[in-house]
Amino acid sequence: MLLPADNPEIKAVARTPKARALGAELRQAREEKGLLLREVAAAIKRDIGVLSRWETGDRTPKPEQVAQILTHLGVGGDRYEEIMTLAYGTGESQWVATTLPEQRQQMAAFVHWEQNATRIVEVAPLLVPGLLQTSEYTRAIMTAAGIETGEIASRVATRIGRREIVTRKKKPAELVVLLGESALRQDIGGTETTIGQLAHLLEMAARPNIELRIVPDGSDWHPGLDGAFAIIESSVATLVRKGRAADSDSIAFVSLLRSVLMLHEDEDVHAYKRAVDRIYPVSLPPEASARFIKDLLKRMEKDT
DSSP states (O other): OOOTTTOGGGOSOOOOHHHHHHHHHHHHHHHHTTOOHHHHHHHTTOOHHHHHHHHHTSSOOOHHHHHHHHHHHTOOHHHHHHHHHTTSSTTOSEEEEOSHHHHHHHHHHHHHHHHTOSEEEEEESSSOOGGGOOHHHHHHHHHHTTOOHHHHHHHHHHHHHHTHHHHOSSSOOEEEEEEEHHHHHOOSSOHHHHHHHHHHHHHHHTSTTEEEEEEOTTOOOOGGGGOOEEEEEEOSOOOEETTEEOSOEEEEEEEOSSOEEEEOSHHHHHHHHHHHHHHGGGSOOHHHHHHHHHHHHHHHHHHO
């Protein structure tokens, strides 16, 4: 009997974020046509087990095989091109998205990870992270960024909808946010929006699964000063190594000015986890952080 690591069909390969995104797109395209996995497998003359692993990202098809599937499913135009961008470099340990289509694909993959998370750590030195934003705060950012008015409403709704991962009643994800003091003092959307955002932070921080820690200005150097990043951990067994499934999986997500970087290799993720460990000592405990926000909120309300 072959162990998973010995089976040539599922040889010890980590599901990269890009491979998962490609598999999700192939599965969605198939389901939209109302076809079963075995029907597509028979049509393209592939083993159903192989096709299944393509859809889960455990294995990655060659670009010509992706094209064959899409052609059979009748996928064309812009969607064909967007899915085909995922067919290249799927095994790379670092997924850098520089084009708008690939950034959209990458964000979809990120949201999928987020929805299946057991623990999320956000380091946010300058802006309140998306899971803790009010709709007014989000709208103000998108308006200032020049996003088309007609697209803002749907984007705001999507971002607010993502909050469900930490607010749902059944098994909400644990959320740890290391928030820079500077993020509290940004004049995003004006005074009313800032006041509403501060009040919302206090409300969210009161939840038992959310730990909000303020990193005061004037601290000595720490890795959070190099920029924002997020670490998402999942309990879903998604790696096959040394003949057994791992019981956890993690990625690091780093947003840059003109690109987004997603890392899943253990060495890279551990580097970001070590960075979090270095930020913790300079952050305020949750109780002190709540007092800090309350004091700032009172001063702002008094001045309005």
